Amino acid sequence: MSFTSLVPLIGISDVVIGLSLGSRLFLIAVGLSLIFGVLGVLNFAHGGFYMLGAYVTLAVVSNVIDNFWVAAAAGALAVGVVGAAIELSAIRRLYNRVDSDLDQLIVTFGFVLVIHETVRFIWGSGSYSIDPPDVFNFSVALGGSTFNAYRLVVIGLAVAVLVGLWLFITRTYFGSLVRGTSSDREMAAMLGVDVPRLYTGVFFLGSVLAGLGGALSAPLQATSPALGDQVIIDAFIVVVIGGLGSMSGAFVGAMLIGMMQSLGPQFISAGSIAIPFLAMVIVLLLRPEGLFGGIGE
């Protein structure tokens, strides 16, 4: 049978690596999707936020406190503050324009350049890496292959973020405000929702998630200024496939792309990096609302 001949090719470690790649993609894509779903802004700078999160984490670990978790929290929060500042100073001015969508995309692209160069100015063009936190820095042997236990932690945290966000959006008061504003901004404003503050809050949250993604994946990859540009394109693919504005879609899309990045090269040699873009084109044409469409799901 042809199937049995395929099985030995897929090690469990490949699956775990794919899922952990998907997890970091999920953290950036879910923030991107959340911001688009509520504010209608496609934030080109989200990859830059992710990269910034990784850099701040690295800097805190090596200069301030030798505790990865504290550093990761600091990285995520710092990115949140940067995101909120960008929303307050720039993006806010564009909500009421006629062609606001494209202006927002161009302004956030401007921030891609600014963040990229600022990071290069502070940390240089070289790449940095750190070890996973000691507690999880050991190899797991499973099914004849090995992988670092920290990858499982990242996957677990991504799932926890998904569940937490879902509970937050569907069960809390603030979440109901977010959902209400997302479906009808004017009505929400008339009912007394402070829409500008809510927008800043959502942008802050989305940025924190991107920063967290960067922070958590700092031990898994080399962090360099080019990281943001690479990851934002993957994040665009994920949110398009999952559906712009959909959180569960971002999760499924991210895992799909993560697995494709991990397993794809073993099955298709030529054209394998083209497949995600082909998928993006097909989804945009046939189901622009994404495979799991629906705002705020």
Place this chain on the structure above:
Amino acid sequence: MSATDTGGRVSQFGSAVAEGWTRERFGLLGAVALILIAFGPPFQVYLFTDFLVVALFALGFNLLYGYTGLLSFGHGLFYAGGAYGIAIVLRDLGPVFADVVGAGISPLVTFVVGGVVGLALVVVVAVPVGWLSVRLEEIYFALITLAFGMLGYSLIIQDPAGLTNGTDGVIVLLGTVDLGGVSIRVGGRRLYYVISAITVVAATYGVWRIVNSPFGTVCKAIRESPDRAGALGIDVRHHRWMTFIVSAAIVGIAGVLRAGLASVASPGLTHWSTSAIAVIATVIGGATYFSGPIVGAFIFLYIRWGISRFPALEAYWELFFGALLIAVVLFFKQGAVGGLHLLRDRLVGDGGGGGAAEAGSRATSAPDEATESSDDDARTDRGDTS
């Protein structure tokens, strides 16, 4: 305006310029400038050629963005299409042409044929890509063009057909024309500048004719309101598709010139960061003006060169353009050309000099318009003569 003595004199000067400096004179002045540049220092000739190519790239892009309202983040695909078209013809067919037309003139013939092939390749790609892309609007259009561009990037990098030489790209050797003992390198900076200048001026004139034709008017109608244009009986999607193809073809011509200038057709041309150069140049120059992308490309190339003169700043020129891009979109959407219009109105005091800088498009308009209306005009004048 308060007619102080100086103000009055400046105003008089402005009117005189408006009366006397017709489109023809400005055209002549431009032509003389273009010829003089050919005798400049080699690096300046190169830099100016670079500017011309980027200007044409941005101009083609802006046909879709400024005139039709569609933001493409994938025009690098067509830039690369032109470049790879000519590069592959030069590599694979150069010897064949040498046999047919003789070795002396074959580099020039191959260059021309390669350029035509590059342009044809771009159109062949743009027809289906455009047909699919114009099904979407706004953010979704930007995303699908981005995806198409990156799809092309992936295919060029991985090279399944064995044509594009992967990440290294295809080397472009333009060769030497040999005519009865006189040999000229086609890729030599001065000759290549002349070829580029003629091509870019011709293509720019073509685009200018297009945007001032009924076709261009329909584009602007669609940009202002697709629904209203549709209600007037315009097939919006079909017209966007046609504009997409024309826009891609213009960018393809720029790509052909880029290949010869850079001596290589590299996969980076397809990457979205190359597509973004057209966005940056156009927005900074002013997307609503015909000359916006040209002025934007000028600012982009020359400020980048200026920054590169300071080693401490050299690596950070992107920071400057990122900040400039943000500032322009937030505070002054008309861009540099809009700024020049405002400045001109300040100096002249009325709309008399109207459009003098705009290739003389409004050189004959009434000199005694009120400042108020000319300001208004500058804001709504999207580079057309109306």
